[in-house]
Amino acid sequence: MAAAMAMAMAGPVPELPRLWQEAAALAGAVRGALGPRGGRALLLRPTGEAVPTRDGRRLLEALRLEPPAARVMAARACSHRAATGDGAKSFVVLLAAVLGGLRAAGGGAGLRRALRAFEAQVLERAAAWGLRRHWRPAPPGLPEALLEPYLAGRLGPGERRRLARLCAELCRRCAPAAAARPEALRLLARRFAALHAAVPGLPLASSTILPGxxxxxxxxxxxxxxxxxxxxxxxxxxxxxxxxxxxxxxxxxxxxxxxxxxxxxxxxxxxxxxxxxxxxxxxxxxxxxxxxxxxxxxxxxxxxxxxxxxxxxxxxxxxxxxxxxxxxxxxxxxxxxxxxxxxxxxxxxxxxxxxxxxxxxxxxxxxPHCLILCGPVHGVNEQHAAALQEAFTMLQQLFKTVDQRGECKAEGESQNKASDVCSWDSSPTQKQIVVENVSCNSNQVFECQLKALSDETETKILDPDKNSSLVDKQKSYSTAVLAACSADTVTACELLDVGKGLEKTCCNIVPFKQEESCVGIAQDHSNSLIEAGSVLPAGGYFEILLHYYIQYYAKQCQQSEVAVVSNVVADALLSIPKALYRTTERDSFTKFYLKAVNSLRRNQPLPGNEEGLESVYCKYQLVVSVLHCVTELLSIDLIIGIKRPVQKIEDHDSEDDF
Structure with missing residues (x-):
């Protein structure tokens, strides 16, 4: 058997420190190009052509990776990017942070089981009953507010504004009716090679859209x-x-x-x-x-x-x-x-x-309409076309929703067991359900019937049958604590490692009462974990919000391993906004973090920014994909290198043939 397979290497799975080192090396290769303030990498093709790029998939594919585990990490990041159109660089950065946190926590034999339990018992609650208060429906149409921050991580400022307008205009022309937008986006992403023509030697401003x-x-x-x-x-x-x-x-x-x-x-x-x-x-x-x-x-x-x-x-x-x-x-x-x-x-x-x-x-x-894409050279046109094609894939995610698991839906019916939160195991056969909203109801995502929530109401849990929100009910509980903590919050937090021990820096402020929130949300909202058309301000708000609510729900977990994983993932989420704000003024991340957390503690709207919007579905799927990748890496028992493809073994072959 050994001669037939020609094994070049066989050994045990890499330990957690080695996995972290390989993930950290990948993160170091792409972190410099992350976000709108990131730089560009210069790729040298075998032909000698130099191609500057900020695209995470291109960067990962250009690396000549030898360690098998590193290849798995890069492949999973590219697979996530192909499915959602976004997140290859963020995937690697978050993966390295999670592995580093698990390594610092000491790991453990029950780590894989704890990761699955964390997803079902903490992550989904943080999304369903924490993030829900802050997300808003997408504005009418397909606005540049979603496209500009997406293209900002791949193209320069002047390029992304022009291409965002062209992308939005192309989609509006190809699908004048809002009901046709989901199908139009799928066709644009799948057939974009035939729906655009590149013209090198002309400025980008000459690009236009032609009928037919x-x-x-x-x-x-x-x-x-x-x-x-x-x-x-x-x-x-x-x-x-x-x-x-x-x-x-x-x-x-x-x-x-x-x-x-x-x-x-x-x-x-x-x-x-x-x-x-x-x-x-x-x-x-x-x-x-x-x-x-x-x-x-x-x-x-x-x-x-x-x-x-x-x-x-x-x-x-x-x-x-x-x-x-x-x-x-x-x-x-x-x-x-x-x-x-x-x-x-x-x-x-x-x-x-x-x-x-x-x-x-x-x-x-x-x-049918065709985009005439102009650029100075062929390589630039190629990058612009790839960015737009993946932008259409990203926009498709706005029409998708994630359903809650059965145990999450039933929690509203068993409030007398609130103290047992996170005390049961989730079945590995229960998968999150992704539903494509292509019916007429999806029109509400991009039409005026689905009105955008104002800044004054985005932090409230809406209940049409009640005169006051749950946030208002909480104010009497948190007023005394807020008064004691608000005075020297900035000074105290700057001396700490921001993101660790949030229960200390946030003065144990409860986001909302458990016994009221679960019932209210179960009655006032559908069973969707992430609803279609949900967006948040871009620029790190999703990661900070999820970090905040994961740490809150982690305190309720009676399983120590799940609590450890919760704190590790919560702290790892901050690695993305830290990378986004690393090139701005000194302590810019610390100031951004404190403003956001103080707004959460005071039940105030999140501080505004000019970064635009991003899809909640895409960001949530990024976290889930990273956790699945970590589970997969930890489940590897043996690495086998094969010099040649394994020959098919027929049923009539005897043992002497091997």
């Missing part, structure tokens, strides 16, 4: 036509073959060969006449057509565009509902029914390249 689709090919045959025209899609040559595949064709003389060529020519001409009789004016082909086909196409007034990319053919089929035509079947002269309708078809000059501009009539709610 731009095919990056010139006409092989162009016959101008006015008004609507029918387009036919083909995936094979239209010149008929002399024989079927696999059948030998024998020519005895030159006369037979010339007769065969005449037969092919007549057959091709007949096919073009047939297309003309069916009002086909445009032929879109994914293959190269013969000169005879081009000649007769021009003769009978059929424009031809050949050698189209598979992405372009797939996009046309998807928006028109038309399948490619098979010209040679049992009856070549059958009626052609599957044709796309184009409102216009004309040549277009982009820079020095001739293209084809076609306006298709869509059979779905998606209205």
């Amino acid at each position: 689709i731009v095919l990056r090919r010139d006409f092989a045959a162009y016959c101008p036509a006015d008004g609507e025209l029918r387009a036919l899609l083909v995936n094979e040559p239209l010149q008929p073959p002399l024989t079927a595949p696999g059948v030998e064709f024998v020519v005895d003389s030159e006369g037979q060969y010339e007769a065969s060529l005449r037969w092919i020519t007549r057959r091709t001409e007949a096919l073009m006449k047939h297309l003309q009789s069916n009002s086909v004016k445009l032929l879109l082909s994914s293959t190269k057509q013969d000169e005879v086909v081009i000649y007769y196409a021009q003769l009978y007034g059929v424009s031809v565009v050949e050698c189209l990319l598979s992405e372009e053919m797939a996009l046309i089929s998807e928006i028109t509902g038309v399948s490619p035509y098979a010209p040679f079947g049992d009856n070549m002269y059958r009626e052609i029914t599957e044709t796309a309708v184009a409102s216009f078809c004309q040549p277009l000059l982009l820079g020095s390249k001739r293209c084809v501009h076609i306006g298709f009539t869509s059979v779905c709610a998606f209205q």
Whole structure:
């Protein structure tokens, strides 16, 4: 068996200190490019081209990682980025902080079980009954407020503002109706390669949006036509073959060969006449057509565009509902029914390249538009296109919601057991449910019916049946403690390691009464852990809020291991805002942290900023993905290096074969 697998290395799993060292090395490679104030890394391609970038996925993929555990970390960060469109750099930074905290806490045999219990018993409560008070619905439409902070971590200030406006405008044009936005975002993310055309050598300000689709090919045959025209899609040559595949064709003389060529020519001409009789004016082909086909196409007034990319053919089929035509079947002269309708078809000059501009009539709610993306060089255009494509993936997450687990939903029905919070184990088979909101109810996310909460009400738990909020009920409880703590809070906190021992610096202020909050939220809100369209101010607010509420719920845990993990994760969350504010003025993170925590303790709105908004769903999924990655790393028992792929073992093989 050992000879067949050719094992190069076998050994026990890396210990927690080694895992932390590898994660810290990855975090050090990407931390400098994190956030809007981060710098750029210069990647050198094998061709010698130097590409500056701030993209976390590109940075991780460019690293030549040798340790297997480090490869797993980078792969999980990129997988999370592919699923949500965001968070590769934050993933690595948070992962390193969690592993470092677990290492400092001493680890333990029950660490994996404690991580699962923490997610079910502390993290979900902190999100459902803590963060809920602060998030707000997304503003109407697809605002630049969501796109600018997203692009700020990848592009420069001037680039991100222009591209954010283009991205929002493209989505509005492709989906004028709000009900079509989820499907439009999915199609834009999946088919963006065919929905944009890059033009190097021009400034970014020259970028624009054109109706229809731009095919990056010139006409092989162009016959101008006015008004609507029918387009036919083909995936094979239209010149008929002399024989079927696999059948030998024998020519005895030159006369037979010339007769065969005449037969092919007549057959091709007949096919073009047939297309003309069916009002086909445009032929879109994914293959190269013969000169005879081009000649007769021009003769009978059929424009031809050949050698189209598979992405372009797939996009046309998807928006028109038309399948490619098979010209040679049992009856070549059958009626052609599957044709796309184009409102216009004309040549277009982009820079020095001739293209084809076609306006298709869509059979779905998606209205095709093409983004003309300009940039000084090809590498810059490539970075802009990748950032926009992932921005559409990120915007899809606004329509998603995370449901609470069964035990969390039932807590409102068992308030007499409040002292037993965090005292049961969660089943590993119970997974969080992600639901896609694509029904008409999702319109409320981006329409005026879902009004944005004002700053005065964002920190309250809304209850339409009561005259006062739970926050108001808490004021009498916390007034005396606040008076004792507010005077020298800044001085005391600056002398401490901010983020550790929050129960001391925050003077044990309870966010809201447990026995009231659980019942109120269970009655006034749905069973969603994260509701569709939930956003928070960008710039570290999510991490500080979750840090605050995790530490509060950790105090109620009777399991010591869960409490340790809770404090580790709570402190690790602060590593992201610390990295975001490291390049600003001195002690900027400390001041930001204290302002936010003092606002929470006083039940006041969070201090405003100009960073924009970010999706609560994306940020929550980042934390969950990191915890799952930590659990996976801790569950590795053996690392095996294989020099060659393992051969498939058949059932009839004997032991002697090995």
